[in-house]
Amino acid sequence: xYKAYIYxxxxxxxxxxxxxxxxxxxxxxxxxxxxxxxxxYVPYVTLSVMTFPAIIYATNNIWSGxxxxxxxxxxxxxxxxxxxxxVSSCAVVFVIxxxxxxx
Amino acid sequence: xxxxFWYKKGLxxxxxxxxxxxxxxxxxxxxxEKAGLTAFQTFIATGTTLASAGGYAxxxxxxxxxxxxxxxxxxxxxxxxxxxxxxxxxxxxxxxxSTLHRMGVAFGVTDEIFGxxxxxxxxxxxxxxxxxMTVAIPGWASGAALGVLVGxxxxxxxxxxxxxxxxxxxxAIIVPPAKENKVIMGGxxxxxxxxxxxxxxxxxxxxxxxxxxVIILTVVIALVLAILFPVKEEExxx
Numbered sequence: 140x141y142k143a144y145i146y147x148x149x150x151x152x153x154x155x156x157x158x159x160x161x162x163x164x165x166x167x168x169x170x171x172x173x174x175x176x177x178x179x180y181v182p183y184v185t186l187s188v189m190t191f192p193a194i195i196y197a198t199n200n201i202w203s204g205x206x207x208x209x210x211x212x213x214x215x216x217x218x219x220x221x222x223x224x225x226v227s228s229c230a231v232v233f234v235i236x237x238x239x240x241x242x
Numbered sequence: 243x244x245x246x247f248w249y250k251k252g253l254x255x256x257x258x259x260x261x262x263x264x265x266x267x268x269x270x271x272x273x274x275e276k277a278g279l280t281a282f283q284t285f286i287a288t289g290t291t292l293a294s295a296g297g298y299a300x301x302x303x304x305x306x307x308x309x310x311x312x313x314x315x316x317x318x319x320x321x322x323x324x325x326x327x328x329x330x331x332x333x334x335x336x337x338x339x340s341t342l343h344r345m346g347v348a349f350g351v352t353d354e355i356f357g358x359x360x361x362x363x364x365x366x367x368x369x370x371x372x373x374x375m376t377v378a379i380p381g382w383a384s385g386a387a388l389g390v391l392v393g394x395x396x397x398x399x400x401x402x403x404x405x406x407x408x409x410x411x412x413x414a415i416i417v418p419p420a421k422e423n424k425v426i427m428g429g430x431x432x433x434x435x436x437x438x439x440x441x442x443x444x445x446x447x448x449x450x451x452x453x454x455x456v457i458i459l460t461v462v463i464a465l466v467l468a469i470l471f472p473v474k475e476e477e478x479x480x
Contacts, residue, residue, distance in 0.1 A: 147287045150287060153318060154293055158348040159328070162347060165333075172472050176467070179473050181460060182330060184467070187433035187434055188437040189353060190409050191433075191438060211417075229404055233399060
């Protein structure tokens, strides 16, 4: 069973290196304008790519996922907090799936 | 800015992450149990890796009895997006941040913690990340361990509802800046459309892993935006 711990150690070390090297090696402000702009856009693009279409396939029913997406966008647009949007999306899925089940 | 203030803020913003993690990790725990890992091993594995896709991929390697090199290579590819995120955060923290704090922040670079850290205005204080990690890591690791122990404790309807929590949080991060900045808005829409296409085109969906798709789309879209709409110094100078 010690083999499992070797696997786990390799997992943890590799992932840590991936995360730690850029953060410790890049210590200065990057001067290149394109590279700076690229890094500025990365969070928005990568979070968008991960959110859609994954959100509509995450639930038991595609329509509850769509409803969660729509509700999330509207609430976030209105400036509702992180926790508020997250909890509301979950609640929307729960209610919609309950309705679908009752229909 | 005061470390205590940022730590508390991190704790608060970490709560939805912890809840979402708990649900996602739970399903990861079920996979770990099938791969023959104990609850304790799963707790250690998830608590030290903090990666969903990475965790699944690692457990599949263990389940298949893959080689250690295979494990290393799989981790490198599936988690490569963290390289981008860490590069992005290297510009978000103060250049004066010590190596130890850089390592502390690095340990907790997950999709979600990266998301909330990017949304902070001004330089990122490492204590904000520590706050989020304080709730998120136990949520993640205990969810997975519990998944191993008690398979289906939560009703299917609750699991389904919890599964969108993470995405709701992402929306809360990307939508407000998109409202203020037309380029970001365009970027978000383009990302949605292209990601949907990648997901639907069989030639891509069947041949490129979802982790790889995220990397390709992120690099291409962010690069095009950077070339077409370079940001002004003050806008980027956090």
